[in-house]
Amino acid sequence: MADEQTPQPPAPAAPGAPTPAPKAAAPGAAKPEAKAPPAPPGPPDQAPPAGVPAPAFVTALQAGLPGAVEQVSFWVGDWTVIVPGARLLEVSGFLRDTPGCLFTYLSDLTAVDWLARETKRFDIVLCLYSIPLRQRVRVKVRVAEGEAVPSVTGVWPAANWLEREVFDMFGIRFTGHPDLRRILMPDDWQGHPQRKDYPLEGPGELLMESPQDWLKARQAAVDADVK
Template sequence: MAEEDNKPQEINPTAKSPSETPVKKLPRRAAGAMPVVEIKDDLLVKTLQEKFGKNILSANEINSQQVLQVEKIALTKILLYLKDNATPSFSMLTDLTAVHFPDQAEQPFEMVYQLYSIADKRRLRIKTRLADGETIPTVTNIWATANWLEREVYDLFGIHFDEHPDLRRILLPNGWKGHPLRKEHYLEYKDNEWVEENLQIRELSSDSDFIGKFE
């Protein structure tokens, strides 16, 4: 037993680059879909469709939650309208996030805005599609909430926001390579260079006699 304990622990091969192929997912079986119903008799959605026409790509109720898919060009106009002029007025931006769909090669990123109207107790989700490397206008001038939320999306997805007042990484340290929530980012990716440079922790080579991973 003791001899076995003294053996050097198995060391992972050196960290893979962030652009390595993603970890394989479990095989997918045919699954149902959540009920999707087109919104028809809704005053707000109707006004939006009249006002913005083709820029509203679709208006659906997914699992009884209202979702609007819009064009990126009209995004800020629509959001501004929803906050200032629409009835009910969506005074609160509950959440802002992104989703990565690598199989949709043309526009793999989807920005998701969860709006909320306190007066009417109503939620509305606005989504828009982005190509890789494309930038998107900031909404910090509409809701102050967006500041840190956009920084988080920039940090974890690498999506740039035009005219954001303070676009820096927020959760990961400056100088970190890669954007972890992209699907191509390897789950167990370690930036050994960064760790060595900033924390002075060096990984031992696989033939070293020491026990443990780090020096």
């Protein structure tokens, strides 16, 4: 299970570039998102308005680990801190153990694929909750294609399956994960379905009905591409 960049086997000579445009209309050729509007470069990550003071855990984090917080954002009542991937473990440990933070509970760990963003394509989002202090914070790490993120399974064992799912769905690797393999998709699946450049249509019914015809059609498409 290499870090697949090709979306699907039927897609002929899938380009690694994020904007594939296979013009061939062969049954095997998968269409990219046709109607979707051009993807935005990323979430705005709005800065907190002037009147809203940062909560104690954000200021504690900024003071405790200087330079770890790249940006603080606030939107519809949720606080988000954006940290560099290299310091994620440090920040996680700090947020879990420091009195005043105590984010002992990892609610969710997921990723977002901002395909059109130039620098770093993925956001890893950790939704943390503090059971004793009843507060939430999101930690966000920006990751480039092919870049690995330190696994937080050592800090929150709950991250185990969640990181597997992110690996399965986005192809983001987690270094130090005890058991990084696919979880929802079959083990021999190619591609990572939640990426925005993953084709929305499969090979269609022809593959099921007569694989021979499907192979011929695919070959024709490849030939046409070569010419």
